[in-house]
Structures are given as C-alpha cells and as structure tokens.
Amino acid sequence: MVTLTDEPITIDPLLAHVSRPSAGGVALFVGVVRDQAEGRAVTLLEYEAYRPMALAEMERIVGELRTDDVTLAVAHRIGALRVGDTAVICAASAPHREEAFAACRRLIDEIKARVPIWKREHGPEGAYWVGWRDARCAHEHHS
Amino acid sequence: MSVRLLAFAGARDAIGAAELALSLTEPTTARSLLARLCREHPALAPYESSIRLAVNGTYAAWEDPIHDGDEVALIPPVAGG
Numbered sequence: 001m002v003t004l005t006d007e008p009i010t011i012d013p014l015l016a017h018v019s020r021p022s023a024g025g026v027a028l029f030v031g032v033v034r035d036q037a038e039g040r041a042v043t044l045l046e047y048e049a050y051r052p053m054a055l056a057e058m059e060r061i062v063g064e065l066r067t068d069d070v071t072l073a074v075a076h077r078i079g080a081l082r083v084g085d086t087a088v089i090c091a092a093s094a095p096h097r098e099e100a101f102a103a104c105r106r107l108i109d110e111i112k113a114r115v116p117i118w119k120r121e122h123g124p125e126g127a128y129w130v131g132w133r134d135a136r137c138a139h140e141h142h143s
Numbered sequence: 144m145s146v147r148l149l150a151f152a153g154a155r156d157a158i159g160a161a162e163l164a165l166s167l168t169e170p171t172t173a174r175s176l177l178a179r180l181c182r183e184h185p186a187l188a189p190y191e192s193s194i195r196l197a198v199n200g201t202y203a204a205w206e207d208p209i210h211d212g213d214e215v216a217l218i219p220p221v222a223g224g
Contacts, residue, residue, distance in 0.1 A: 117223030118152035132153035135193035
C-alpha cells in the first residue's frame with residue numbers, strides 16, 4: 001500500500017493494511033516536521049514531488065522489500081506542512097519483531113534515498129531547498 | 144527529435160523553468176543531456192555531479208540513450224521523509 005497525498009495522513013489505514021494473523025510484530029515509523037534544522041528555526045516545510053515517479057519509486061521499494069512474511073505500507077504527504085505535522089508513515093509487519101523493525105528501517109531509509117520528493121525549509125532566515133546548498137560541487141565553493 | 148524536460152526544486156530555480164521542450168539534433172545520452180543543460184544554464188553547472196536524470200519516470204544510467212518523445216526529469220538530491 002503506497003499513498004502520496006496533499007491531505008493529512010494517519011497511521012490507522014497503514015496498520016490495518018499490514019495486519020496479518022501470522023504477523024506477531026508491527027513496526028511503525030512516523031516522520032514529523034520538527035522546529036529546527038542544523039540550528040536554524042523552521043516554521044514551515046513545503047514538500048513537492050515528481051508525483052508519478054515518486055509513486056512508482058515507492059511501489060518499487062515496497063516490491064523489493066516485501067517477502068512472504070513481511071508486509072509493508074507507506075504514506076507520504078506533500079504540500080505545506082507545519083511543525084508537528086506528520087510527513088511520512090512507514091509500517092511493516094512480520095512474524096517477529098526483529099524482521100518488522102528491520103523492514104521498517106529499510107523502508108524509510110530507501111524512501112529517503114530514492115523517492116523524488118523535495119522540501120523547502122521556511123524560517124526567519126528565508127527559504128531554501130534542503131540539501132541543495134550541500135549539492136554544490138566542492139571545487140566551486142567560493143565563500 | 145524533441146524531449147520534454149521537467150525540473151524540480153533547486154534545479155527548477157537554477158534553470159528558471161519547471162518544464163522545457165528541448166530539441167536534440169545528435170545522439171544524446173543522459174550524461175550528454177545533463178552536460179548540455181549545464182552549459183546552457185550556468186546556474187545549474189555547480190550541481191552537475193549531484194543531479195540524477197530520470198527518463199520516463201525511472202532513474203537513468205548515464206549511458207542510457209535519450210529517445211524522441213521521452214520525458215526527462217532533473218532530479219536534485221532528494222529530501223523526502
């Protein structure tokens with residue numbers, strides 16, 4: 001189950017999706033907008049996605065990590081989010097907690113590494129795309 | 144031959160457009176297309192080594208050929224979650 005939406009997201013549909021009689025462990029990761037980043041105050045995070053590819057990439061990740069025993073679900077919200085809003089939820093179920101924790105961890109790690117979603121931080125010092133300044137070639141630094 | 148170029152986040156700001164129609168007059172790979180864009184849009188050039196290309200919704204390998212009608216996207220470092 002993969003969801004990309006402008007609306008608030010909640011854990012209940014994901015928990016329902018991964019629930020199995022054979023699954024004794026369900027791990028959940030909830031990513032929430034925090035009030036600071038690297039010491040800077042954050043008031044708003046503006047998420048945008050390359051929607052069709054983001055959905056396809058999330059489907060590919062779930063397909064890669066899913067097994068007969070492990071069931072996964074993920075929901076990501078885009079648009080303007082404020083401090084405390086939920087940006088992403090990952091759920092993984094498995095017969096035992098070790099596999100559930102491991103699968104949930106892999107799921108959020110792969111999503112953060114691969115899914116074409118970006119966020120612009122807004123704070124007292126202005127707005128900028130997270131990760132973009134660091135993406136400048138090291139040889140090009142002048143300041 | 145022409146392709147539709149999409150640019151997101153910082154890459155969109157650097158080229159000043161979310162979408163461009165590009166004409167290609169010679170065989171083009173993902174790598175040579177990004178190199179051309181960095182020549183045409185100097186603000187993009189410092190980020191060349193950090194940007195990935197997606198073709199028709201899938202990450203491309205650098206040697207992948209670009210075909211007429213492809214949808215090519217500039218993917219700056221992603222920041223979901």
